[in-house]
Structures are given as structure tokens and as C-alpha cells.
Amino acid sequence: MNTELTAIGLGPGDPELITLKGLRALQAAEVIFAPQSRDGDASIALRIAMPWIDQARQRVVTLPLPMTRDSGQLRPAWQAAAEVMVRELHGRRRGVYLLLGDPLLYGTFIYLWRELRLRAPELIVNVIPGITSFAAAAATAGLPLAMADERLIVLPASYETDAATLQRLLSEFATVVLMKAGAAVPSILAALEQLGLLDHALYAERVGLEGEFITRDLRALDPQHRPYLSLIIVRRGELL
């Protein structure tokens, strides 16, 4: 029997931002996998997809994946998750793996895919793209991402936040998207202030989810304790 596993990008939070193709794949699945951080939080991906899931007919399996950069913890978690997935998919035709935003943009599926290939090379894997968090944030705030010949760069903020780096990036790119902002927000705001760019940025957290907060007024933003699901877009180019 050919078994297919489809990674579905759900979009950042609003259940209506799933694509039609993603919705069809989700509803055709016999088993639905969703990542869950080990701290006991309900899976956000699962909550987003819940309106489209029929629990009487579809099996839901959450996979514990820790939120850490420690590869000593991550690798065994991906391996364990891949083993569960292979076991659950055995004898079934269609499974899906749910993710926030787009599956191939900093998504856990990339690591799982590698582990699945080693364990089940015969598994047919498909990826359905999703609306990224930064596209949804820009749309909500009416912030152009790029126009004409402009260049745009997407970075993990946790690695590049000092004023010198931002200044260098902004000399080359009209728009800089800083993802994984959370704990880096204080240093990003300090850098933007130093560069005189506080009025050229957008801060967005929990886009499309309960507690959504999107603002262009970064001067009024308390930089402390911002959640992991947050991003900043800095735009040197034209604003609306």
C-alpha cells in the first residue's frame, strides 16, 4: 500500500488562512500529527486546525518536540517523533503533519522529514505551502513588503539584533523581517532607536491567535517579556 504524508502549512493562526488544498488534504487524512512543546501547552497548530477536524473519524496524534536550540535534546525528540509517525502510518493511506505558517520556513517538519527518510524511504511525502506569519502581519498592518527592484531579507532575530548588523542589512535590503523576535525585542528596539528607525517598523505577536497584537507604534511598546510568537519588520523603503 502506498502511504502518503502531507505537511500542511496552516498559516499563522486564523483557521480561515489555510489553503483549499491544505483543507482538502487535512479532511482526507486518516491520521493527523501535530507538534506540541513539552511544557504541556496544547498544540497551537492543532487548535488552529480544530474547526476542520472530525475527531470521530480522524485519529489525532500530538508529538512532543521541545522548544530548545540544544541539539542534544532535539535530535532524540525528532527521532522519537519520526518513529511514532512511521508506526501510526503503518497500514494507513494518508496522514498529515500540521504546522504554523509555511512548513519549509523554520518549520519542524524539515528535521522530521530527514528522520522519516531514514526510517521509511518508501513513504510519499508532500508539502502544501502556507501563508507565513510575516505575510499575514504585513497584510493586517498594510505594510508593503517589497516594491519594484527592492530586496527583502528574512532572518532569525535571536541571532542578529545589534545596531551594526541591522544597519548593514538595511543598507542592502529595503525590508528586513526579524522572526523569532521574543527575547531579542529589547535589543532590536535599542538598535532601531539608535538608527532612527523606530517609526519604520512593525511589531506583531500571536497574529491570528487569541491575544493578537500588531503595532506600528514601537515607541510605546514594552520590550520586556514579549512571546516567542512575535516578529518585527523593519522597512527602509516607502510606507503607505
Ligand SMILES: C[S@@+](CC[C@H](N)C(=O)[O-])C[C@H]1O[C@@H](n2cnc3c(N)ncnc32)[C@H](O)[C@@H]1O
Ligand atoms: C519556528 S518559526 C515558524 C515560522 C512559520 N513556519 C512561518 O512560516 O511563519 C517561529 C517564528 O515564526 C513567527 N511566527 C509564527 N507564527 C506567528 C504568529 N501567529 N504571530 C507572530 N509570529 C509568528 C515568530 O517569529 C516565531 O518566533
